[in-house]
Amino acid sequence: MRRLARFLGPLLLAAAAILLPFAVGAYPLAVARTVLVYMALALSWDILVRSGQISFGIAGFFGLGAYASVLADLHASLSPVLSILAAGAAAALVAAFLGLAILRLRATYFSITTLALAEIFRVVIHNGGDFTGGAEGVVLPKPIFGGDSRQLYWLALGAVLLACLCSLVFQKTRLRLALTAIRNDETAAKSNGIHIFKYLMVAFAASSFIQGIVGGIQVQSLGFATPESVFDPNYTLLPLAMALLGGIYSTPGPVLGAMLLGVAAEFLKLKIPYGHLVVYGIIIVLVILFMPRGLFGLARPDRPSAAKARSLLRKGGGEGSSRA
Numbered sequence: 001m002r003r004l005a006r007f008l009g010p011l012l013l014a015a016a017a018i019l020l021p022f023a024v025g026a027y028p029l030a031v032a033r034t035v036l037v038y039m040a041l042a043l044s045w046d047i048l049v050r051s052g053q054i055s056f057g058i059a060g061f062f063g064l065g066a067y068a069s070v071l072a073d074l075h076a077s078l079s080p081v082l083s084i085l086a087a088g089a090a091a092a093l094v095a096a097f098l099g100l101a102i103l104r105l106r107a108t109y110f111s112i113t114t115l116a117l118a119e120i121f122r123v124v125i126h127n128g129g130d131f132t133g134g135a136e137g138v139v140l141p142k143p144i145f146g147g148d149s150r151q152l153y154w155l156a157l158g159a160v161l162l163a164c165l166c167s168l169v170f171q172k173t174r175l176r177l178a179l180t181a182i183r184n185d186e187t188a189a190k191s192n193g194i195h196i197f198k199y200l201m202v203a204f205a206a207s208s209f210i211q212g213i214v215g216g217i218q219v220q221s222l223g224f225a226t227p228e229s230v231f232d233p234n235y236t237l238l239p240l241a242m243a244l245l246g247g248i249y250s251t252p253g254p255v256l257g258a259m260l261l262g263v264a265a266e267f268l269k270l271k272i273p274y275g276h277l278v279v280y281g282i283i284i285v286l287v288i289l290f291m292p293r294g295l296f297g298l299a300r301p302d303r304p305s306a307a308k309a310r311s312l313l314r315k316g317g318g319e320g321s322s323r324a
Helices: 002-022 026-049 058-075 080-102 107-126 149-172 174-184 186-191 196-222 234-246 252-271 276-290 294-298 306-316
Strands: none
Touching (some): 026 149, 058 080, 058 196, 080 107, 080 196, 149 174, 149 252, 174 186, 234 252, 234 294, 252 276, 252 294
């Protein structure tokens, strides 16, 4: 009965989300689609942060995916759907290539580097000339699905379901145990045969893949892209605040945070359009200081400690010693 109740809630929530377009108009659907975009980004950020690596490059890979989708559509004549998949693949490949260097960094050094990457991507696109559209950006012939609000909503919902699936894979498999051990004590994890670099690379590439997909969906839905719009700091700060508010190291946490803060964000943009980023920053600081486990973390039991994670991994079989 308890297991049935555990699955019944998410199923009812998913059914309500799918049926929402039949109950509301175009504007509420547009707001809901925006919330879903940020929700998927929050889930993708949480996947990587489970390893202890805090990335500030969400907007970078989001924007990279957005432009990869646009350029694949305009210059390679790919269909909008295929160009969205190409956006995710491009973001993951770039992350894997750059990860060969930056995943050797830790803590503040890694965070600053990912923040710098987002700005580098923006500058490259900005100076890309006719190929990228430069500062003026590019315009697609028409939005995907002809701009139909219902189909655009379902497309964004599909991105969230993909992000949830990926998050659950990282939460329910040995990946969680490995990332937990790395986050709590990297030296001890390495001594127990955990391939540090491999797991960090998998988490980084998976996170970037989702961000690229979401960027492709966003630009195909809007029908245009400019460096300033797709590399907007909102795409980093708001998903980060959502995940922290809801509760990190989980799948329900970022979803809960996105639902609460996403609606509040729309209100803040109307009331203080040039100061809402300050509010996000204040929320992040307050959550870190007074509620580090987030809202969902208050109601769930403690996750396995580093020692328990290493013990479970040891019972499951080591992977051989390797260098980080």
